[in-house]
Amino acid sequence: MDFGLFGSFIGGIGLFLLGMRMMTDGLKLAAGPALRHILGQWTRTPLRGIFAGVLITSMVQSSSAVTVATIGFVNAGLLSLVQSVGVIYGANVGTTTTSWLVAIVGFKINVQALALPFIGIGAALRLTGTHSRRAAVGDALVGFGLFFLGVDVLKSAFEGLGQRVPLAELGGGGIDTVLIFVGIGFLLTLLMQSSSASIALILTATMGGMVPLTAAAAAVIGANVGTTSTAALAVIGATSSAKRVAAAHVLFNILVAIAALLILPLMLTAVDATAHILALEDSPAITLALFHTASKLLGVALLWPLTPRLVTFLSRRFRTAEEELGKPRYLDKNVLATPTLAIDAVALELARIGGMARDMAQMTLTAERTAPANLMTSDKLAIASLVEAVGQFAVQMQRTTLPAEFDESLPDALRVARYYTSVADLADNAAQMQERMSVLQDEPLISEITFFRADALKLLQAADPQAAGYDSAAADRMLAAMEDAYQSLKAHLLRAGSEGRLRTEQMVELLDFYSRIRRLLQQAVKGARYLHRLLDLAAATRQKKEEPTPAEEPAAEQPASEDKAA
Structure with a gap:
C-alpha cells in the first residue's frame, strides 16, 4: 500500500x-x-x-x-x-x-x-x-x-x-x-x-x-x-x-x-x-x-x-430491591367495586407498612453503633412508595359508593399512613445521628440507656396491632411509663453534662437522639391504635358478610314436648 x-x-x-x-x-x-x-x-x-x-x-x-x-x-x-x-x-x-x-x-x-x-x-x-x-x-x-x-x-x-x-x-x-x-x-x-x-x-x-x-x-x-x-x-x-x-x-x-x-x-x-x-x-x-x-x-x-x-x-x-419492596401487595383496582374487600386491602397494606416502620425502629435501637444504611434507605423509600399507593387507592375508593362506616374510616387510614411515615423518617434520622455519635464511657449512663432501649423494644412489640393479645390500653400505659423513663434519662444526661462526665456536644447528641426515639414511639403507638380500628372494621365486615341470612338459616327443631302438645 x-x-x-x-x-x-x-x-x-x-x-x-x-x-x-x-x-x-x-x-x-x-x-x-x-x-x-x-x-x-x-x-x-x-x-x-x-x-x-x-x-x-x-x-x-x-x-x-x-x-x-x-x-x-x-x-x-x-x-x-x-x-x-x-x-x-x-x-x-x-x-x-x-x-x-x-x-x-x-x-x-x-x-x-x-x-x-x-x-x-x-x-x-x-x-x-x-x-x-x-x-x-x-x-x-x-x-x-x-x-x-x-x-x-x-x-x-x-x-x-x-x-x-x-x-x-x-x-x-x-x-x-x-x-x-x-x-x-x-x-x-x-x-x-x-x-x-x-x-x-x-x-x-x-x-x-x-x-x-x-x-x-x-x-x-x-x-x-x-x-x-x-x-x-x-x-x-x-x-x-x-x-x-x-x-x-x-x-x-x-x-x-x-x-x-x-x-x-x-x-x-x-x-x-x-x-x-x-x-x-x-x-x-x-x-x-x-x-x-x-x-x-x-x-x-x-x-x-x-x-x-x-x-x-x-x-x-x-427493578431495584426498594422498588420490589415498595410494590403494593394487597391493593388491587379490581377490589374497588367491593367496599368490604377494598377496606380490607387498605388495612392489610397499612399493617405491612407498619411492620416495615417498626422493623426500621428496632434496627436503630438494637444496633450498637449504626443500622445498615442501605437497608434503612431501601425500607424508607419502599414505605414512601407504599404510602403514596395507599393515598391514591383511598382517593379511588372515595369515588365509589361507600357505606357510611367505610367513608368515615378513610381519614383514619391516611392518619395511620402519616404516623408510620413519621416512624420511618425518625428511625432513619436517628440511625444517621447514631453513626456520628461518640462512644459513651460513663457506666451508670450506659446501664440506664440499655434499660431504656430494652423497654422501647418491648413497647414496639406491644404496638403491633396484628399481634395476638394486642391491647391499645396496655400500649398506652407502656407509653406513659416510657415517658417517665425518658424524663429520668433526660435528667441524668443533663446532670452528667453539668458535672463534666459528658462533653456538652455529646450530651446534646444524646438528648437529640433519645428525643427522636421518644417521638418515634409515640407515633408507633398512635398508628397501631388507629390501624387496629381499621383491622377490626374489616374483620367485622367480613364476618357479617359470611354469616347466613335468616332465609338461609335452617329451621330450629321443636322440642319433643311441644310436638306432643301439638
Missing part, C-alpha cells in the same frame, strides 16, 4: 474525529441552558419529546450525547420514562442530520474554501472569549471546519484506495457480504463512540468507490446498532429508571436494524424512487443519507403505536 495514501487515510480519520468531538462539545456547552430548557419543558408528551429529541440532536450533532443527557435527567427524576422514550425516538431521527451535512456540504462545495474560514473565525472566538460561551461557539466552528477538512482528505484517500482494496468482494457477495458490513459499521461506531462519525466515514468511502451502495447501507445499519454501546456504558451504576431509558434506546436501534435488513432491497428501491420524486441528485451519498433517515423514521412508525406497551414492559424490568 502507498504510505502516502495510508497517511492520508489515518490523518483524515483523525481530523474528522477531532472535529466531531470539538463540534459536539462546543455545541453542548453553547446550547447548555437551551438543552436543559428543551428537555425540561418541551417533553410533556411523547410526540413533543420526539420533536425535542430531533431539535437537540440537530443542535449538538450527537445522538449519544442527547441519550446520555436524557439518562441523566431521568436519573435525577426530572423526566419520566414516557417522556424520555419520545426523546430517544427523536434523537435517533435527529442524528441523520450529519449524514445530510456530509452528503450536501462535503461533496458539493469547495471544502477548504468553507472549512478554513470556519477554523480561523472559531480560533479567534476561542482566543478572545476564554471561559465564556463565545469560546464554546469558537470550538464548535473549529470542529466544524476540521470535520469537513477530514472528509475532504478521506475522499481523496478513498479514491486512491478504491481500486486497491476490493471491499466489495468481502463474503463473496449476497447475505454474507451484507452481514459483514453490518459488523464493520458496528465496530466503527464502537471504536469511535460516534455513529455520526462512522456514518460520515461510510459515506466518504462510498463516494470514493471503495464500498458498493448495498454494502454501505448495511454498514449504516450496523453503525446505528453500535451507537447503543454509549448508552450501555452510561448506565453502569445508574438508577433503574436510567437503565430503562438505555434499554429503550437499544431496543429502538435493534428493531430498526432487523426491519431494515429484512427489507433492505425494497428500502433501497423506495429510497431511489423518493430521491427522484424529490428531484434530489443521483449520488450514493444522497441515497445513503435518505436511507439513513428512512430507516429511523421506519423505527418510529413501528414503535410509536407500541409505546404504551414498551413503557409498561420496561417499567417491569431492572
